[in-house]
């Protein structure tokens with residue numbers, strides 16, 4: 001079925017869990033509408049929680065895709081890859097892409113997620129680190145870590161710890177330089193922390209607590225001739241590894257929304273129906289802070305189940321609904337009877 | 350691993366699209382791959398029309414371009430966007446990352462990348478400007494990027510770039526910098542497509558040379574290797590470059606080339622030179638051939654060896670000068686007044702252009718007649734890697750036997766001999782004075798219009814040509830595919846045969862019993878061989894690039910068996926898929942057959 005001439009144009013920024021779910025729901029609810037996804041990614045949507053599989057030898061991106069290319073053709077969802085949004089003009093309902101194209105929208109859903117946060121004092125060492133937020137980053141990281149190689153994780157968050165589980169399982173050595181973000185996004189009390197750290201050690205992760213990484217250097221004597229890394233701590237101790245991977249949580253990708261006429265704190269502020277303060281603009285996923293009446297504050301809800309539910313809810317509301325947000329998963333981190341860490345974050349389908 | 354990769358570069362005139370294609374195919378051919386390539390130019394001489402350089406790179410011999418490319422490069426989105434759909438899934442789409450000017454929705458290539466295709470936005474302009482100070486080398490940046498992305502040896506590209514800018518030091522230097530910028534950018538790019546080059550396979554015998562050459566260049570080379578010494582011509586698209594090449598080469602070899610005021614003068618001078626004993630030729634396209642029709646008749650009745658290279662384009666009249674078509678067959682074979690038989694040969698590939706061009710001189714002299722070598726724009730501009738033998742496979746004029754009349758007897762230039770070929774003296778052969786005229790004549794060449802003589806001379810002029818059907822070391826037709834009875838036989842000619850062969854081979858791989866025959870010699874027609882082939886075929890398919898089915902008409906004049914015609918006049922080569930679908934239908938397979946049932 002062709003899009004009707006006066007059908008609405010729904011634009012979604014982001015092809016992650018939230019954006020992709022929203023596009024599917026929008027297509028279901030409004031069969032005539034145009035649905036366009038804008039994304040930085042050069043690949044179609046894949047589940048990021050699958051990425052640790054690269055260390056199990058899965059390196060072909062086709063194995064990671066959530067849907068085949070035909071899905072997008074059949075659902076008439078246009079995915080504009082490698083298309084960075086540079087700005088949004090709320091009143092004019094236009095989006096400016098960095099490559100200078102302008103796109104008009106009737107409704108806009110911002111689902112731009114977050115990008116790996118790196119503390120300021122380590123920013124200069126970014127080129128020497130191997131982030132793990134996308135398929136290409138994951139494959140590039142896996143390519144430099146040899147069999148039984150040594151990975152140094154800085155910070156550690158639930159994304160990093162999930163990867164650590166795979167690395168230990170695949171007989172790699174993992175050293176975690178722990179810090180305040182080690183269990184991000186879970187909020188962990190000082191009482192809970194030692195138990196959780198002990199559980200990590202039991203899992204096979206070497207944990208260094210209370211040591212601040214002060215620098216990273218490239219060294220040449222890596223295994224198989226690959227260059228490797230040396231981490232220098234502020235107390236002048238050193239640690240050698242094949243790769244240094246930063247995991248300090250995510251910071252919302254909102255820079256292109258500055259000047260759009262929507263309210264921003266750390267993320268885009270939305271009401272319980274996921275509407276922003278900008279006319280015709282909604283937000284979902286890691287990028288948004290939702291008003292919680294119970295807590296009387298705007299707050300983030302993380303984890304892929306929450307994010308997918310947000311994408312679905314935002315789309316239903318864009319299509320005329322007015323339902324409030326209800327979290328789709330609990331946020332409790334605990335140690336199971338087997339002594340292993342259990343997080344709702346790690347429950348995949 | 351066998352390689353079969355098609356790359357298309359699309360840009361605007363002035364972007365260096367064709368130059369990039371030229372360097373790329375030369376680099377790849379130099380690495381040992383087989384390349385077949387066809388460029389598309391805009392009809393306007395000036396302006397910013399669309400240019401496309403398309404090439405298929407293989408380890409096994411390929412016969413045509415593919416319907417879909419594996420790599421598509423856009424040097425100008427406004428021209429390349431309509432071609433985005435020609436890229437296959439998992440193929441690489443390379444385009445300019447950022448526009449200089451504001452674009453409306455859909456104005457950037459990123460809007461047209463299909464969900465199965467893989468986007469590579471590259472800051473092409475920025476890399477060119479940073480590395481060379483100007484944006485002129487965008488095309489070379491792209492070559493560097495492709496070399497890096499596909500891990501091809503940079504040295505091969507550098508050699509081809511060096512050759513291209515042999516006499517332009519500044520351009521060579523800028524190109525080297527731009528190439529490196531593209532190469533370095535590729536090193537930072539994550540390769541996601543599944544396009545992979547396997548190692549090239551070289552199967553060249555000792556002494557032979559491999560060259561990347563197009564149809565027109567192959568015609569010129571064939572003529573030179575056959576010892577052409579005189580050329581008269583008038584430029585016309587798409588034949589012009591034959592004359593340009595000869596103009597550069599012939600003076601060095603002691604030959605003469607003159608650009609005449611028009612085509613009538615050109616053919617007149619060629620017939621004159623042939624009469625004088627020269628190996629003479631001209632080149633033209635359909636409109637020029639129309640003008641030559643009268644003088645070709647003179648060549649026929651005067652029995653003067655003369656060679657005409659004709660590259661067809663979309664007609665009639667000025668028609669579509671930069672588009673291909675096979676619509677001058679009727680004129681080549683039958684055109685002109687009177688019963689004026691001539692030899693017409695139509696090569697089917699670039700190697701064939703070389704061979705037909707050289708053999709045309711042999712046949713013109715052996716059978717004392719004009720010979721037309723009929724190609725078209727698709728073959729004129731199509732590049733292929735051709736293996737040239739160590740020694741040119743053409744004979745000098747061994748067949749000229751002027752003979753000597755008995756003492757006191759006049760010289761019978763048109764003697765009615767048993768094989769219908771008369772002795773041929775040229776001016777200056779002592780004692781062999783004779784008359785050559787456009788009037789019907791007797792054996793001495795003197796005007797005579799008696800019924801018996803006109804009948805005898807007409808028979809002679811027709812019958813002698815049949816000898817050409819046995820001309821040595823020359824392929825007049827060839828059968829491919831299954832031997833014996835088949836369900837579908839495809840017969841075609843000229844540039845279009847490559848697509849037919851490819852379609853037939855694919856149909857065979859689907860289990861259809863089929864075969865294909867190419868007919869190179871259109872006049873005289875190899876009736877016996879073609880009839881035998883058609884007798885083997887339950888169904889005969891004749892695909893060609895004209896509206897009337899000119900080859901099918903010719904075929905049916907010689908062999909009384911119904912054929913299915915497939916005619917296209919899109920100005921572009923026929924699609925292999927279209928022919929294949931028709932084969933399937935005729936074989937009772939495939940979508941169309943099911944629909945019909």
Ligand SMILES: Cc1cc2nc3c(=O)[nH]c(=O)nc-3n(C[C@H](O)[C@H](O)[C@H](O)COP(=O)(O)OP(=O)(O)OC[C@H]3O[C@@H](n4cnc5c(N)ncnc54)[C@H](O)[C@@H]3O)c2cc1C
Pocket residue numbers: 013014015016017018019038039040041048049050051083084085086111112113114132133134159162253256284285286287302303304305307344345346347
């Ligand atoms: C490696 C990894 C592993 C994870 N593992 C788990 C897990 O095990 N369990 C779990 O619950 N959660 C996991 N997460 C977190 C979970 O994936 C996120 O909560 C979820 O991805 C957020 O989805 P989203 O749709 O909000 O944003 P994202 O998935 O971050 O997608 C953001 C999208 O926005 C696009 N975008 C951003 N900026 C722009 C721009 N300027 N212009 C155009 N497009 C833009 C991006 O290209 C991307 O497509 C993991 C995350 C990562 C990175």
